[in-house]
Amino acid sequence: MPSESDGPPAAAAERERSILHGLACEWEGARRLLDPDYGRRLRRPLFALTDGRSRWGSWSADRREICVSRHLAFNHAWDAVREVLFHEMAHQLADEVCGAGGETAHGPLFHAACAKLGANPRASGSFPLLTERLDRAAAAAPDRQLERIRKLLALAGSANRHEAEAAMLKAHELNARHNAGRVARAEPREVMSVFVGRPALRHDRVHYRLAALLSDFYFVLPIWVPAYVMERYRMGRVLEISGTPRNIRTAAYVHAFMQRVIGEEWQRFAQGQAKRCGRASDFGVGLIEGFRARLESGRSHRPPTGSAAAALVPLKDPVLESYFKRRYPHTACVTRTAARVDRRTLNAGRDVGGRLVLSQPVAEIGATGGMLPPPE
Numbered sequence: 364m365p366s367e368s369d370g371p372p373a374a375a376a377e378r379e380r381s382i383l384h385g386l387a388c389e390w391e392g393a394r395r396l397l398d399p400d401y402g403r404r405l406r407r408p409l410f411a412l413t414d415g416r417s418r419w420g421s422w423s424a425d426r427r428e429i430c431v432s433r434h435l436a437f438n439h440a441w442d443a444v445r446e447v448l449f450h451e452m453a454h455q456l457a458d459e460v461c462g463a464g465g466e467t468a469h470g471p472l473f474h475a476a477c478a479k480l481g482a483n484p485r486a487s488g489s490f491p492l493l494t495e496r497l498d499r500a501a502a503a504a505p506d507r508q509l510e511r512i513r514k515l516l517a518l519a520g521s522a523n524r525h526e527a528e529a530a531m532l533k534a535h536e537l538n539a540r541h542n543a544g545r546v547a548r549a550e551p552r553e554v555m556s557v558f559v560g561r562p563a564l565r566h567d568r569v570h571y572r573l574a575a576l577l578s579d580f581y582f583v584l585p586i587w588v589p590a591y592v593m594e595r596y597r598m599g600r601v602l603e604i605s606g607t608p609r610n611i612r613t614a615a616y617v618h619a620f621m622q623r624v625i626g627e628e629w630q631r632f633a634q635g636q637a638k639r640c641g642r643a644s645d646f647g648v649g650l651i652e653g654f655r656a657r658l659e660s661g662r663s664h665r666p667p668t669g670s671a672a673a674a675l676v677p678l679k680d681p682v683l684e685s686y687f688k689r690r691y692p693h694t695a696c697v698t699r700t701a702a703r704v705d706r707r708t709l710n711a712g713r714d715v716g717g718r719l720v721l722s723q724p725v726a727e728i729g730a731t732g733g734m735l736p737p738p739e
Contacts, residue, residue, distance in 0.1 A: 379412060382436045382444075385591035386410045386429070388598050389445055390452055392589045393480055397456075401479065404460045412436055418488055420447040422454035429455065435492070441590065442558040442603070443492040449482035456480065481690045493557050500553070500608030509609070512537050519722035527720045528657075535580065535658060542582045542610070546680050552607050554686045559618045562590035562601040568702060569647035573621055574602050576651055580658055581614040582606055582680070584687050586694065605687050620721060625650055628715050632708075641708025649709040653716025 387410055394402050409426065412433040420431045429451045436444050456476040457463035463472035469484060477484040491499065515534035519527045545552060559577075560570070566587075574585040583606035590601040604614050625647040632646060 378437070379433075381593050381596060382412065383410050384596055385441075385593060386431060386444075386448055388591050389448055389589075390429070392598060393449060393452060397479060401456065401460055405456055406459070408455060419490070419492070420451045420487060422451040422458070424455075424458045427455075439492055440494060440558065441562065441593070442556075443494060445590070446483050446486045446493060449480050450477070450484070450486040453477045453480050453482040453484070478689070493555065496553075496555060497557070497608050497612055500612075509541065512541070516722055519720050524720075527722065531720050531722065532658070532660075538582075538613075542680075546682075552682060554605060554607060554683055555611065556603050556605040556690065557611055557615070558590065558601045558603055559615045560602050560622070562592045562599045564592055564595060564597065564599040566600065566602075567644045567647075569625065569644050569651065570602065572648050572651045573618060576621070576655055577604060577614045577618060579655075581617055582610045583614045584683060586687075586691060605690070606683060617721065621651065621654070624719065625712075628712075632711055632715075641705030644702075645704045645708040646712040648704070649712025649714075650716035650719070651712075652709075653713035654719045655716075656713075657717050657719065 387407070390407065390410075394405055394407075397405065406427075408422075409428040411428055411430045413421075413430045414433055416432060416434050418432065419435050420429065422429050429448065431444060431447060431451075435447060453473060453476040454468070456479065457470075457473040461472040461476055463470060463476075466472055474484055476482070512534050515530045515537065518530040519534065574587070577583055578585050583604040585602055585604045587600045588603045589598050591597075592599040602618075604611055606614065625643075628650060629643050629646050633643075
């Protein structure tokens with residue numbers, strides 16, 4: 364992730380302008396989702412970056428200004444920046460629309476404003492950022508079953524193909540049992556939301572199929588949300604996933620792993636097809652379908668439906684679903700027109716996906732994607 368000192372002064376100044384424009388775009392997007400009466404009464408503030416590191420952000424009613432830490436904006440993922448922005452926007456909404464001038468900074472009207480914006484009421488001061496909270500969860504006391512899953516996924520890197528496939532499928536089964544058990548016991552658990560991948564103006568079919576794979580097998584709830592595309596100075600969309608920190612880290616790794624494998628395997632396939640190799644998206648969709656079928660095949664010898672180990676498909680988690688409905692009370696499903704595909708290229712991708720083995724140890728699963736493009 365680039366830091367404040369990266370690049371010449373002109374490049375740093377341009378990056379700062381893009382960040383400030385992004386804050387304004389995100390603020391406007393959040394305002395439009397408010398009830399019309401609240402949205403009309405809320406006026407756009409000034410935006411600034413500050414050098415202090417003791418606070419991630421602040422709202423000044425006197426100056427009508429939302430400030431965000433420059434260190435945060437330059438060195439952390441955009442979803443972490445946006446979480447702080449919406450917290451400060453909630454302060455503005457509470458002050459200017461809800462009439463919270465006489466109450467404490469984090470009083471009832473502020474919490475009501477957070478609920479309207481889907482903002483985190485704790486995202487201020489020295490509160491750990493999203494990536495830090497994910498890292499802390501990974502460093503927590505190890506769970507015996509999670510340790511077994513880690514070892515199985517490490518074994519899935521074996522040169523013995525049958526041993527590797529069996530280890531991967533067993534790891535998925537144990538992961539399902541672990542999650543189903545926690546839900547059945549109604550264990551208290553932290554739930555959060557993070558971006559995976561990068562905001563973009565458009566996403567092809569591969570990204571949508573990959574989002575569905577995460578939803579169906581990795582115990583997260585995905586949704587496409589508006590997000591600022593830093594290098595294009597415009598609002599686009601990004602995939603956001605909600606779940607427990609461990610499940611988010613697993614799903615984020617699978618997302619990155621699949622994107623990397625699709626790119627590498629497509630290049631290998633296309634180089635061997637001098638005349639006709641179809642489209643990369645056809646190959647990518649096929650690869651995901653093949654991998655999905657491989658995971659589904661692991662259910663053929665599972666215990667009877669209703670048992671914890673059988674939950675290799677979407678798991679109804681009341682804690683996660685309640686959190687998701689509070690965060691996104693109004694959602695819509697969009698049906699897209701089926702695109703024409705090159706069957707030969709699609710089937711080539713399926714063949715590759717059907718042989719794919721996921722072998723990354725849980726302890727090494729990485730965090731989410733960053734905000735800014737790498738320096739030139």
